[in-house]
Amino acid sequence: MSDSMDGTSGADRPLFTAHSGRLAAMPRLIALDQLGELNSAHVRLVATAVGRSERAVWRWLAKARATGHVDAAPRTRFTITPEIRQLLVLWGGNASAVHRELEQQALTDPRLPRAPSLSALHRALRRDLAPGDRAGLAQGEAARRAFDVFGKRPPGHRNEAWEGDHKCVPVRVWVEDELVQPWLTWFIDCARKVVMGLAVTPHAPSRDAVLAALRMALDRGDPFGPAGGLPGLIRVDRGKEFLCDTVASALGAFAVPVVDLPAYSPYLKGTIEALNDAVEQMLFVSMPRYVHQQTLTGGRTADPDEPALTFEAFVDLLLKWVHWWNNEHKPKALGGLTPTEAWRADPTPLYDAPAQQLAHFGLEDDGKTRTITTRGVQWRNRHYIGPWMVGQGGVRVAVRYLPHHDATIEVFGLDGAYLGSAVLSQAASEEQIRAVRNARKAKARRLRADMKAAARLRRGRFEAVTSATPPQRLGSLTEAEAEAELVESVTTDLRRADPHYIPHQPVPDGWARPIPTTTPPPENNAPEENK
Numbered sequence: 001m002s003d004s005m006d007g008t009s010g011a012d013r014p015l016f017t018a019h020s021g022r023l024a025a026m027p028r029l030i031a032l033d034q035l036g037e038l039n040s041a042h043v044r045l046v047a048t049a050v051g052r053s054e055r056a057v058w059r060w061l062a063k064a065r066a067t068g069h070v071d072a073a074p075r076t077r078f079t080i081t082p083e084i085r086q087l088l089v090l091w092g093g094n095a096s097a098v099h100r101e102l103e104q105q106a107l108t109d110p111r112l113p114r115a116p117s118l119s120a121l122h123r124a125l126r127r128d129l130a131p132g133d134r135a136g137l138a139q140g141e142a143a144r145r146a147f148d149v150f151g152k153r154p155p156g157h158r159n160e161a162w163e164g165d166h167k168c169v170p171v172r173v174w175v176e177d178e179l180v181q182p183w184l185t186w187f188i189d190c191a192r193k194v195v196m197g198l199a200v201t202p203h204a205p206s207r208d209a210v211l212a213a214l215r216m217a218l219d220r221g222d223p224f225g226p227a228g229g230l231p232g233l234i235r236v237d238r239g240k241e242f243l244c245d246t247v248a249s250a251l252g253a254f255a256v257p258v259v260d261l262p263a264y265s266p267y268l269k270g271t272i273e274a275l276n277d278a279v280e281q282m283l284f285v286s287m288p289r290y291v292h293q294q295t296l297t298g299g300r301t302a303d304p305d306e307p308a309l310t311f312e313a314f315v316d317l318l319l320k321w322v323h324w325w326n327n328e329h330k331p332k333a334l335g336g337l338t339p340t341e342a343w344r345a346d347p348t349p350l351y352d353a354p355a356q357q358l359a360h361f362g363l364e365d366d367g368k369t370r371t372i373t374t375r376g377v378q379w380r381n382r383h384y385i386g387p388w389m390v391g392q393g394g395v396r397v398a399v400r401y402l403p404h405h406d407a408t409i410e411v412f413g414l415d416g417a418y419l420g421s422a423v424l425s426q427a428a429s430e431e432q433i434r435a436v437r438n439a440r441k442a443k444a445r446r447l448r449a450d451m452k453a454a455a456r457l458r459r460g461r462f463e464a465v466t467s468a469t470p471p472q473r474l475g476s477l478t479e480a481e482a483e484a485e486l487v488e489s490v491t492t493d494l495r496r497a498d499p500h501y502i503p504h505q506p507v508p509d510g511w512a513r514p515i516p517t518t519t520p521p522p523e524n525n526a527p528e529e530n531k
Contacts, residue, residue, distance in 0.1 A: 022050065030065075
């Protein structure tokens with residue numbers, strides 16, 4: 001369709017605006033005029049090109065002859081100053097509030113120029129501020145960044161780069177009779193969009209979660225095979241768990257660098273951020289106890305008693321979704337292929353980690369030498385035993401362990417040879433561990449209740465006012481209530497000092513009471529005749 005939306009054909013529209021056409025044509029017209037070669041045909045061509053009349057072009061030429069300037073004289077207009085930008089931040093981008101502030105300042109200080117009209121302020125905001133600047137002044141850096149333009153990395157090959165991240169899952173699940181939000185740690189291949197490995201923890205992750213996810217990503221076996229192998233690099237965003245010495249040394253042994261991206265820069269690792277958004281929109285939003293679900297009036301959900309998933313059921317659903325993502329989902333960037341199909345079709349050679357080195361990936365070593373005794377190997381004041389230790393008494397060994405996992409250790413000879421695993425010799429039963437945890441939770445709940453009660457005592461409430469008057473504290477006490485509370489406070493203090501203290505009770509009405517005498521008793525030093 002050749003016609004434009006306003007009914008003007010493309011051939012009839014001028015190629016230049018009046019301003020840009022004037023700047024482009026006037027130097028040529030002035031040069032022709034100085035050479036004596038300017039004629040009406042030249043002026044007619046310029047007028048047709050810029051969409052103005054020939055008379056207007058002759059006026060431009062006359063003004064250029066008189067002033068020597070080819071551009072129109074600049075008009076004085078209202079502009080956005082740094083002070084107005086600060087007022088926009090103060091009032092959250094509300095132009096009407098800024099306009100009232102400018103009017104008030106002009107009335108207060110006669111030296112200031114007259115405030116512009118509200119329509120003039122709006123025109124200046126649209127003319128002098130970019131959309132991103134207006135959004136940033138109103139809502140902050142996150143809103144401004146939404147208007148930025150970000151480049152896209154060129155497509156690479158498999159295992160060229162991975163990206164890793166933690167994600168707090170917005171779903172509450174049951175973990176030992178308590179509702180918690182689990183954390184997900186995972187890695188994705190940037191070129192082929194394959195989820196390489198993951199780990200889920202009921203609490204905020206630490207370096208053991210990173211090592212477990214990396215161990216799964218490096219292995220080309222189940223459940224995410226054939227994807228795997230050694231990547232060229234791994235990008236993370238300053239997570240302390242990713243940058244700890246244990247992870248750095250484990251990946252450094254394979255010559256895999258970890259690229260530390262600047263904080264709060266999700267656009268630098270867009271692949272893993274897109275995966276975080278996808279799993280929430282495709283899976284988490286449909287789960288029970290999703291924390292961002294729609295609410296009714298008052299903030300309550302439609303079904304506040306909705307049964308929650310167990311931690312095991314949640315992990316099972318997550319693994320099924322990752323299997324679907326890798327083997328059935330077809331992202332647009334892969335041209336109709338699933339991530340696994342794109343991975344198989346990539347001819348880039350793979351570099352696998354040595355099996356023996358991968359079997360003990362991520363284990364830490366405190367550098368100390370220990371001796372096998374009749375009680376096993378002592379580590380952190382505990383003894384660990386294994387059937388392979390029989391007959392090995394007196395052998396000096398080194399202990400390696402997975403962070404935060406103290407039920408099992410790995411034992412190596414001083415020459416680096418792997419000897420075997422050892423388990424805690426006197427491990428408590430599950431019932432004992434559960435009882436200890438329940439006792440800890442009970443103490444924590446009691447302390448939390450005491451702290452909340454103290455906070456209520458500390459919090460003072462005041463009467464709402466409609467004028468500039470001193471606030472009046474609410475919760476007035478009568479004289480009797482104040483005395484009763486003071487007596488109770490004294491009694492409580494005495495009980496704390498002496499647990500066996502019993503406060504005095506009022507005398508019953510039926511008891512006999514001593515009658516007070518009206519005349520004072522004689523004094524011992526009175527004269528003899530008065531006795």
